[in-house]
Amino acid sequence: MASFYIDREYCTFWDTSGYMAEKNLTLVTEFLLIAFxxxxxxxxxxxxxxxxxxxxxxxxxxxxxVLISVDGRLHTPMYFLLRxxxxxxxxxxxVTVPQMLAVLWEHGAALPYARCAAQFFFFTFFGAIDCYLLALMAYDRYVAVCRPLLYVTIMTQKACWGLAAGAYVAGFCSALVRTVTAFSLSFCGDNEINFIFCDLPPLLKLTCGDSYPQEVVIIVFAIFVIPACVVVILVSYLFIIVAIMRIPSVGGRAKTFSTCASHLVAVALFFGSLIFMYLRDNTGQSSQEDRVVSVLYTAVIPMLNPLIYSLRNREVKEALRKIFNKAKLS
Structure with missing residues (x-):
């Protein structure tokens, strides 16, 4: 495996035969998005x-x-996290969709190095927060179903704010480490990214030099975000399913499960696409396949989340009906 030493305007490397060679590979100062x-x-x-x-x-x-903020009936821990x-x-x-629109409108878009790093940071930041919030929502459902008598004392307003603040802090730390690690790599030569925004898999294809240490750090932190949240969700729902099966009446089991159905759908869509994109062997995978999956978790799922929670949730539908009735009267 060839190793590289970058020197301002060209990259010097030693090939497998031990001889030093030079390639006139200028360091990348901007990236060109050429997807579609x-x-x-x-x-x-x-x-x-x-x-x-x-x-x-x-x-x-x-x-x-806005609906959760103005309707007093929705001022509960579950809707606090949903908000x-x-x-x-x-x-x-x-962070991502306007960039997709720019790429399509201009048939490609040039992205300065600093702007690419900023986009990568904020995409990771808000994506990690989503992971943590979905895990916290699973824990909230666990307490509500398995510890109903202690729900009010466990999920207090102070506890909810603490959990939400923890999600933001953890998301910031995850994004900072991943961004610093990813952009400590050296990019030289080709600056074309056959993708729709600055994401990790296409960036790694442009690196020159040994990127193994940085990739290890990135993978370790990915394990602390995606699989850790998935484990919390799976364990929470394992206890929930056990508790539901102990309910004697079929109607009671169906009613209890319906309160968790919306969250399960959102979790399956979001984490399924993330796992497919980041926790798999990328060998032999096409850029077209990666682009389709990235559109799913960056554009489609954020659009579907409010629809999933509103269409399958009685409290949300009642709150919407109340607002519509007020609008008709006024």
Missing amino acids: TGCPAQAVPLFLLFLFIYLITLLGNVSMT HLSFTDIWYSS
């Missing part, structure tokens, strides 16, 4: 599709945030 540029006929339809998805995402998540999930989904989608 090979199919110019699809640019306009895809632009309109992503624009529609983004507008629905903003409308749905802003509406969910923060909707809030972070607004920014999580806004």
Whole structure:
């Protein structure tokens, strides 16, 4: 395996035969996003599709945030966490989707090095917060189903704010470490990213030199975010399922399970796409496949979350009905 030493305007490396060679590979100061540029006929339809998805995402998540804030019946720990999930989904989608639109509109987009790093940081930051919030929502459902008599004393307002603050702090730390580690790598030569935003897999393809230590750090922190949250969710729902099966009446079991169904759907979609993208062997995988999966977890899922929680949740539907009735009267 060749190792590289970067010297300002060119990269010096030693090949496997032991001889030193030089390549005139300039260091990268900006990245060129070229996703979808090979199919110019699809640019306009895809632009309109992503624009529609983004507008629905903003409308749905802003509406969910405002609805939970103004309706007193929704001032419970579950909806407190849901409000923060909707809030972070607004920014999580806004970090990437406008960049997708720019790539489609301009048939490619140049991204300065610092702006690419900033986008990578905020994408990781809000994505990690989403992971932690979904895990906290699973814990909230566990306490509500398995410890109903202690729910009020465990999930207090102070505890909820502490859990939410912990999610933001942990997300910031995860994003900071991953960004510093990823952009401590050396990028030289080709600066074209066949992707829709600055994400880790396409960036690693542009590195020159030994990136193994940085990749190990990135993988370790990915394990602390995605699999750790998945374990919390699985353990919580294991106890929930056991508790539900002990309920004597079929109607009681169905009612209890329905309170968790929306969260299970959101968890399956979000973590399923993240695991497929980041915790798999990328050998032989196509860029087209990666782009489709990235669109799913950056654009589609943030749009679906408010729809999932509103369509399958009686309290949310009643709150929406109340607002619509007030609007008709006024």
